[in-house]
Amino acid sequence: MKKFARPVSVPFHTTISAALAVFIALPLYCTSAAAADASADQQPNVVGQAKQLPRVIVLATGGTISGTADARSAIGYNSGERTGQQLIKDVPGIEKFATISAEQISNIGSQDMNDKVWFQLAKRINEIFDRGEADGVVITHGTDTMEETAFFLKNVIHSTKPVVLVGSMRPGGVTSADGPNNLLEAVEVAASPQSQGRGVMVVMNDTIHDPRWITKTNTTSVQTFLSPNAGPIGYVDPASIRFVSPVLSARRAPYTLPVDGQLPRVEIVFAHSNMDATQIDHAIADKAKGIVIAGVGDGDVSNAAMLAMQRAAKMGVVVVRSSRVGSGFVNRNVEVDDDKSGFVASLDLNPEKARLLTQLLIANGITSPAQVQAAFSATY
Incomplete structure (x- = not known):
């Protein structure tokens, strides 16, 4: 026959004493726990208050x-x-x-x-x-x-x-x-x-x-x-x-602004059907330091305009081929022999940004086609 352990008898006064001890300690514990919880809840606020907004x-x-x-x-x-x-x-x-x-x-x-x-x-x-x-x-x-x-x-x-x-x-x-x-x-x-x-x-x-x-x-x-x-x-x-793109680790040194507060004159010439050399020749006569062509397609122009661009490049004018099209790249030496003509291909830069970069380059003494092309090729 299985034997069961006999319950241990606990004196009544001992039970009452233990109960009283728990009863007395409970408010103290609750107060302490509440304080700890409040402290934990307030900690981020304290850090946030201590840390100034940007x-x-x-x-x-x-x-x-x-x-x-x-x-x-x-x-x-x-x-x-x-x-x-x-x-x-x-x-x-x-x-x-x-x-x-x-x-x-x-x-x-x-x-x-x-x-x-x-x-x-x-x-x-x-x-x-x-x-x-x-x-x-x-x-x-x-x-x-x-x-x-x-x-x-x-x-x-x-x-x-x-x-x-x-x-x-x-x-x-x-x-x-x-x-x-x-x-x-x-x-x-x-x-x-x-x-x-x-x-x-x-x-x-x-x-x-x-x-x-x-x-x-x-x-x-x-x-x-x-x-x-x-x-x-x-x-x-x-x-x-x-x-959705990472921070670039390398950064090109910024260009220096001219001390006279003005950027060099660079004109944008918009290409179109039946285009002649007039606008390009006027830019040369107006002493433009650079000419950006907003060309058709991938930066192309009429034969008459192309000859005028070549004349400008031989005179030391920086000539950049961009495009009037809203997207895409203007690459070197595709329809136009840029190497022979001394032109720069704008790649992804539209005419207005190509003009700005050309101005900054000329202001910083960067005018050779090879140097200008290298700057246009830099992505940052």
């Missing part, structure tokens, strides 16, 4: 993003009506991403963008980063020449901290104005640790672009900016940033 300086230049609607037409507006500080105040929640301040560099439509404003921007951005004034910079800008300003700054800013250009296709005060959200996302990108080391970028319509690749493709659509030959480098919304 500092972003907004440099305003004008454009549609600072424009106001005009009753002259259903889509009429006036550029450059509002200041950078006013733009910031119109964006709820922007202060969550960064400590923001604004400076007014200019207040113009970007069709009037010029060397003076470019040099001011470059000087101020270099100062900001040299003096440690901010962790990132945002530039509000009109869309018409935004890609040119971005490409210029990419080639002259010596810091790799984020510089984000942003604009809008619709002015403030109209239905579905895209400026406030674009500005919010630009500040978000400029303030993000993910953006460190990426330098100059453009943020428009939830998309992040590299200045080399971006171009405006539509006159009025909010999705006007595309990077046809490479695609965007990332995407952004008010809750997240997703870069």
Whole structure:
């Protein structure tokens, strides 16, 4: 027969004492546990409070993003009506991403963008980063020449901290104005640790672009900016940033700006059917230091224009073949014998960016076709 262990008898007073001890200790334990839990819960807040938000300086230049609607037409507006500080105040929640301040560099439509404003921007951005004034910079800008300003700054800013250009296709005060959200996302990108080391970028319509690749493709659509030959480098919304390309480890030294505050004269000549040599000869007569051909197809021109280009190259004018087509590359020595003629092929750079790079190269004493071609071939 199986035997069961006899229960151990515990004196009544011992049971009561143990129970009282637990009863007395329980509030102390709960208080201590609650304090520990509260401390654990508060720890991230303490770190967050101790850590300051990134500092972003907004440099305003004008454009549609600072424009106001005009009753002259259903889509009429006036550029450059509002200041950078006013733009910031119109964006709820922007202060969550960064400590923001604004400076007014200019207040113009970007069709009037010029060397003076470019040099001011470059000087101020270099100062900001040299003096440690901010962790990132945002530039509000009109869309018409935004890609040119971005490409210029990419080639002259010596810091790799984020510089984000942003604009809008619709002015403030109209239905579905895209400026406030674009500005919010630009500040978000400029303030993000993910953006460190990426330098100059453009943020428009939830998309992040590299200045080399971006171009405006539509006159009025909010999705006007595309990077046809490479695609965007990332995407952004008010809750997240997703870069799809890595940070480049190597970076070419920036070009030096001329001390007189002006870039050399470089003309763009647009190719077309029945083209003669007139525009090219006029550029030579006007003492242009460089000529960029917005050629047909892969940078081709008529025979008459080709002869004029060859004359210009022999006179020491830097001649670059680009294309009026919206995408694709202009390669060397395909339909045109670039080596024999002393021409430069623009590769992926459209005429406006080819002009800018040619200006910077000439200003830095780089004028031989081989040297210029090497600079055009550099991807960064």
